[in-house]
Amino acid sequence: MKFPNYLTLLMCIAISTANAQYDPSKIFITDFYKHHETSVRSASGKPGSGYWQNEADYTVKATFNVDTFLLEGEVLVDYINNSPDDLESLWMQLDQNISSSNSKAHKLKNPTEKSDPSQGYTIKSIRVLKGKTWEDIPYIIDGTRMQLRLKDALRSKSNISFSIVYSYVLQTRSSGGRSGYMDTEDGQIFQFSYWYPRLCVYDDYYGWNTLPFVGSGEMYLDYGTIDYEITVPSDQVVVGAGMLLNGDDILNEKTLKRLAEAKESDKTVFIRTAKELKKSVTKSKTGTTTWHFKMEHTRDVAWAMSTSYIWDAAKINLPSGRKALAQSVYPVASTQDKIAWARSTEFMKFSVEEFSQKWFEYPYAVATSVAGRVGGMEYPGLAFNSWKAEPYKMFLLASHEIGHTWFPMIVGSDERRHPFMDEGFNTFIDIYAHENFNNGEFAPKRDGEYAEQGGNPADEIIKVLEDCKNGPTLMTPADNMAREFVHPLAYFKSAFGLVLLREVVLGHDKFDYAFKQYINNWAYKHPKPEDFFKSMDNGSGEDLSWFWLGWYHNNWQLDQAVTAVSYVKDYADNGANITVSNNQQMVMPILVSVEEVNGKVHDFKVPVEIWKLGETAQFHVDTTSEITHVVIDSEHQLPDIDRSNNVWHSKK
Known part of the structure; x- marks a missing residue:
């Protein structure tokens, strides 16, 4: 009697193992959040009434x-x-x-x-x-x-x-x-x-x-106020984060006049030209000069100086009607050959205006791009960018590094523990800046070694997911990642996750509403990952815990496959039932395109919750003629690792 039962048990285990590629209980869980509401952090993802x-x-x-x-x-x-x-x-x-x-x-x-x-x-x-x-x-x-x-x-x-x-x-x-x-x-x-x-x-x-x-x-x-004075030789041009308080006292009349012109100009104005490098911008031609800057509601300040700087600037127009100044400093070498520093201020102006209009208004008086040896490093309201950047890289740097003013300088996350909350969020807003600048002159935004000429980001992220399958996740601190994982994960995967939420899962309206609420609620404060996750859940009205678990806490992969098409009572005009399987542990909504013999096309999305019931999903399509083919994710929006099983063709 025991022997047959043992065989039955072995058979059950074998069947279970064969079908264990996807387990809904691992991704649709009821108690995902570990940090529950306190007076400091609310259950809705906002700062609590006792936040400090x-x-x-x-x-x-x-x-x-x-x-x-x-x-x-x-x-x-x-x-x-x-x-x-x-x-x-x-x-x-x-x-x-x-x-x-x-x-x-x-x-x-x-x-x-x-x-x-x-x-x-x-x-x-x-x-x-x-x-x-x-x-x-x-x-x-x-x-x-x-x-x-x-x-x-x-x-x-x-x-x-x-x-x-x-x-x-x-x-x-x-x-x-x-x-x-x-x-x-x-x-x-x-x-x-x-x-x-x-x-x-x-x-x-x-x-x-x-x-x-x-x-x-x-x-x-x-956060706090940083008031700083820099005393250096008078022949130096100094730029720093924040507002220059004593410009009227130290800058000569020509420099002040040009700065005043730039503050009213949408076109870039030279404050100091290449032909004027032997001339000081300060009133003192010898000795030292003290430059006095101040910045409020800031985490940090940085500054730079040189005798070799060309200096230009233009007006930034902000949604409230307030104005700010975009400025760039760079050497003559940064204007030669295909190097694009002559457009730096143009790029900075656009980026600040774009991010202000779309997400949160730029709070500072000046946005500065600095050419030098340091090639891509951000500080509040100021960025160090490579002196030899060509046009595409120049726009990428100008947009990305000043974009860090939003993440993590305004929304003050912990970069040492959670790099995805600054690099990834910033890369995400950069994607749309690339699309919108000058009719897409520098679109699409590409991501390093995973970018292919004419490639698709959803296809490119598949390589990241494969490489990181057994590696660190987005929740891993930067110092705990091998260098080869930092950019693919903290930048690319994090940003692409937000694209998936905006373009596929939630849609623009729900995503933008929730994301802007998160920014407004946590401006000049210290959010943690769960604060962001809960903010997006509550702002959108959706339980996205499956997404946070699958995309951020794990490197699970996605493979949806069309496995069967059948007509109700064998008649096409009764409608059709389509069966799709989920062959990996990650889940996503099913993006379906169905075409009938009569030319009618059905494009629709099946909610992700269909995968709560198991690895096989079936849904109905109202048809009036036979189906010629069914395609899942025809526009390659999802990171499906095997597209060969995404299409079903009628044998006829």
Whole structure:
């Protein structure tokens, strides 16, 4: 009696294994969300009634020596603890220390390398203001992090003011390749980022966010006002994030007149031409000049300078009627051959106007594109772009890097843990900018090694899904991914996922409404992935947990196949039943095109919920004549890995 039962069990297991390619219980689950509602973060994906985040305001005064490459500065920090917790210590980011042999980035490569004192920050003093007196703060430095150990804890809902006097030597490429200098025929170009000690974020998820800077993961910072002064030789042209406060005091009459003209012009206006590189834009022709900038509601600032900069600008028109300024600085070498820097301001102006009209209005007074050695790095309202970019790459850089002002500079996600929330979201809005600029001059947007001439993004993403099948997912931090996975996943797959939601799953109206709600609700705040997922669910009215699970938490693949067509009671005019199978674990709506002998065509979408019932789906089509063929996803909108089974033809 036991033997036949055992055989039956084996047969059931075999049948189950054969049909186990798709299991609806793995993707349609009832308790997908792990972080439930709190007073800080609501169940709908919005900040809760008790949402808090800390604030960091910086006042920085720095000088830079063009002969020794030494930057010396003092930063005064006013830090407001809005959290419910008392803080016994404060953690700072010292990202310049990535160049030091004491950093984890170096120790991961060569732990035996001897320390080089010229690399990274030199901290001269750290003092806290107690009443009217300054007291030293004990601290430790651990690679790219520094802990300030307070004598008296910073109480909840109180603030602290402290000063750090520091210096560092600018390297040819430093801060993980995000700053540095280069030579041109007309002078050197200097680019400065991560150039002052900055506070780590203390939040409701992790407390102190102290992930070290090792190269791939970028920024996670609190918001505040950054007021900074840069003292440099008077022959330099300086551009920085934010508004130049003392332009009337330091710029000469010709420069001020041209800037005023540019602020009213939709056409690019030269502030400094190639023929004027020997002439200073400042009133002082010798000695030093102090440039004073200020930026509010920002996570960070960066700046650049050169004697070799051509400078041009134009007006940005914003939806509210407010105006801003697009400006670019670049050397003569960036105008030669097929290099397209002469159009940089045109590209910047369009991109800011496009993103403002479509998603969220640009909040700052100036948008700046800087040519230099650093080829594609973003900061609030300012981007470092390659000095030798050709037209397509120039538009891609100008649009993408300033697009980061929206993600993650306005919507302040954690780039070190969740790169898909900035790189992917930004790449997504870039896709439509490429389509809309100058009647599609630079469309479509292509994605690196997966792009093929005349290819289709849905087909190209299949290669990504195959390569990453057993690799990291979109939920993986950048520093946990091998370099070859970062762009395909954080940029391409993340962006294409939003395209699928907008073009296939939700449609433009529902997607745009939900996505804009997410941006507005989380502007200048710190969303986590589940906040985004819940925002899109609630804004669209759809349960998209299957999509977040399949596309973001896993690298599941998709394969839909037409397996049968039959007529009701064997008569075509009674209508037809079409059977489709789901041969992989990812699910999507079924995009169907049916053509009859009489020429009638049925194009329709079957909702994704049909896959809740199993790997085989059947639906009815009202026909009046025999079907000649059925095609699934005829326009290749879905990443179907096997298109050979997407078509059914009548034997007749």
